[in-house]
Amino acid sequence: MAQQRNMVIHFMDGTRVSYYFPMQVDAHSSSAGIAMVNKLKKIMESPYVIVEADGGVNFYPTSNIKSIQLYPAPDSLPDFVIAGAETV
Numbered sequence: 541m542a543q544q545r546n547m548v549i550h551f552m553d554g555t556r557v558s559y560y561f562p563m564q565v566d567a568h569s570s571s572a573g574i575a576m577v578n579k580l581k582k583i584m585e586s587p588y589v590i591v592e593a594d595g596g597v598n599f600y601p602t603s604n605i606k607s608i609q610l611y612p613a614p615d616s617l618p619d620f621v622i623a624g625a626e627t628v
Contacts, residue, residue, distance in 0.1 A: 546611040549589065552604055559593055576614045 543563045550556045565575040583589060589600045589608070617623065 546609075547591075548609040548611075549600060550606045550608070551600075552606050557598075557600075559591055561591075561593075574616070576616050577618050580614070580618065 545561050545563060546558065547561065548556055548558045564579060587602055589602060589605065591598045591600070
């Protein structure tokens with residue numbers, strides 16, 4: 541069974557939308573960490589966050605997004621990410 545992930549997109553107007561989805565890269569491949577970092581970079585560079593869900597495709601303009609939360613955190617993250625932090 542694919543490992544479930546959760547994403548919460550928070551919009552500038554205070555609303556949010558949540559999704560559950562399977563892991564998007566093969567966690568068992570030797571290059572899984574590199575694939576995840578590359579996927580995150582592509583998402584961050586795109587003008588839209590695009591999610592296929594419930595038989596449709598949803599386009600969210602990044603200019604309307606305040607923040608995105610992903611759970612659980614990916615095993616591999618780009619080197620500019622502050623790791624191991626805790627909310628105060």
